[in-house]
Amino acid sequence: MSLTLLSTGCVAGTVCTELNSYYFQCLVGTSSAPPATSVSSHSSSAAPTSTVSSTPTPAPTGFVGTSGQKFTLNGKDFTVVGENSYWVGLMGLSTANMNAAFADIAKSGATVVRTWGFNEVTSPNGVYYQSWSNGKPTVNTGSTGLGNFDNVVAAAKANGLRLIVSLTNNWSDYGGMDVYVSQLTGTTNHDYFYTNANVIAAFKNYISTFVGRYVNEPTILGWELANEPRCTGSTGTSTGTCKTTTITTWISEISAYIKSIDKNHLVALGDEGFYNEPSNPSYPYQGSEGIDFDANLAISTIDFGTFHISWGETSDPTGWGTQWISDHQASQAKANKPTIVEEFGVTSNQVSTYTAWYNEIISSGLTGDLIWQAGSHLSSGDTPNDGYAEYPDGQVFPLIQQHAAALKARG
Numbered sequence: 001m002s003l004t005l006l007s008t009g010c011v012a013g014t015v016c017t018e019l020n021s022y023y024f025q026c027l028v029g030t031s032s033a034p035p036a037t038s039v040s041s042h043s044s045s046a047a048p049t050s051t052v053s054s055t056p057t058p059a060p061t062g063f064v065g066t067s068g069q070k071f072t073l074n075g076k077d078f079t080v081v082g083e084n085s086y087w088v089g090l091m092g093l094s095t096a097n098m099n100a101a102f103a104d105i106a107k108s109g110a111t112v113v114r115t116w117g118f119n120e121v122t123s124p125n126g127v128y129y130q131s132w133s134n135g136k137p138t139v140n141t142g143s144t145g146l147g148n149f150d151n152v153v154a155a156a157k158a159n160g161l162r163l164i165v166s167l168t169n170n171w172s173d174y175g176g177m178d179v180y181v182s183q184l185t186g187t188t189n190h191d192y193f194y195t196n197a198n199v200i201a202a203f204k205n206y207i208s209t210f211v212g213r214y215v216n217e218p219t220i221l222g223w224e225l226a227n228e229p230r231c232t233g234s235t236g237t238s239t240g241t242c243k244t245t246t247i248t249t250w251i252s253e254i255s256a257y258i259k260s261i262d263k264n265h266l267v268a269l270g271d272e273g274f275y276n277e278p279s280n281p282s283y284p285y286q287g288s289e290g291i292d293f294d295a296n297l298a299i300s301t302i303d304f305g306t307f308h309i310s311w312g313e314t315s316d317p318t319g320w321g322t323q324w325i326s327d328h329q330a331s332q333a334k335a336n337k338p339t340i341v342e343e344f345g346v347t348s349n350q351v352s353t354y355t356a357w358y359n360e361i362i363s364s365g366l367t368g369d370l371i372w373q374a375g376s377h378l379s380s381g382d383t384p385n386d387g388y389a390e391y392p393d394g395q396v397f398p399l400i401q402q403h404a405a406a407l408k409a410r411g
Contacts, residue, residue, distance in 0.1 A: 102155045108401055139209045259301050273324070
């Protein structure tokens with residue numbers, strides 16, 4: 001996530017690093033590998049421990065599909081509402097703590113959790129999913145790799161939750177696209193990820209192994225091609241030839257490839273929802289990052305739309321976000337496909353801002369939402385908090401619960 005999310009304030013222990021006018025990262029000053037989406041972890045041995053609910057939760061059965069602007073399950077409407085937990089499969093959590101984290105999310109009324117299905121490394125350590133050496137990738141299928149993600153799936157299932165899984169990152173957090181590019185092209189041209197034949201082949205190889213492992217697993221709701229794809233990434237460099245059509249062409253190819261090996265699961269892009277209106281005075285509408293939301297949502301092998309609320313809009317963040325939601329609901333209706341806002345957050349005036357945004361989601365008919373981000377007090381310490389984490393004992397958690405109930409009641 002390009003996470004200042006309408007604010008450039010960072011929590012203690014991190015430094016706000018500006019990559020451009022609309023992308024900041026709250027980076028730990030001494031860290032050589034900052035956590036994904038600019039997260040500063042903290043822990044406390046005295047933190048209260050989350051407990052798993054004693055009430056059994058039905059395990060997911062059947063595969064989630066779509067019908068018009070709705071998600072469906074076993075012939076009925078399925079409400080997508082929940083939280084992001086990028087960290088659950090990357091922190092080396094015990095299975096007990098994975099279950100505790102998912103139990104907290106389930107208590108919010110969530111049905112879905114969005115998480116990372118990637119970690120590209122050149123020096124294997126801890127949990128990672130693919131390692132690189134001299135341009136050769138090796139998928140980690142052991143206990144610190146896909147075996148670990150098996151535990152994530154099992155814990156989500158045990159708590160009655162579905163997963164949306166992103167398969168790579170636009171940003172350098174947890175490796176992402178730039179590792180493919182540097183390893184296979186020897187350059188920092190981020191946009192080679194979308195056009196270089198060797199890079200595309202390597203990504204397809206990873207998809208084949210990762211996606212192929214879970215083809216018959218109903219706990220997976222769907223796959224995302226990437227988290228927040230753009231023409232440029234953390235390196236800030238590209239060939240200068242990347243356009244909206246460049247990424248749209250790539251989306252068509254990769255989404256069709258996933259469908260060719262997995263007929264059971266839905267596919268989305270995982271983008272921020274930029275529009276392609278060059279004359280629009282507002283940056284997120286101008287198409288300058290290489291994303292054309294409407295064109296991408298129209299691709300036949302893309303099943304649902306995604307967008308985020310971000311980019312330092314500070315004059316009226318609540319109003320701007322409300323309009324952004326409304327515009328994407330209009331795109332949803334035009335494409336007749338479900339659309340969800342899957343990352344959103346502020347660090348001040350949270351209750352009033354989220355109330356306005358939740359009201360717009362309900363009234364506009366937007367299909368669903370996933371707040372950034374889930375938080376838990378685990379036996380190993382608090383989960384990562386970038387200033388947006390919503391813990392079960394926090395002031396926003398009751399609002400999340402109320403909204404989940406209202407969205408389910410709306411249908």
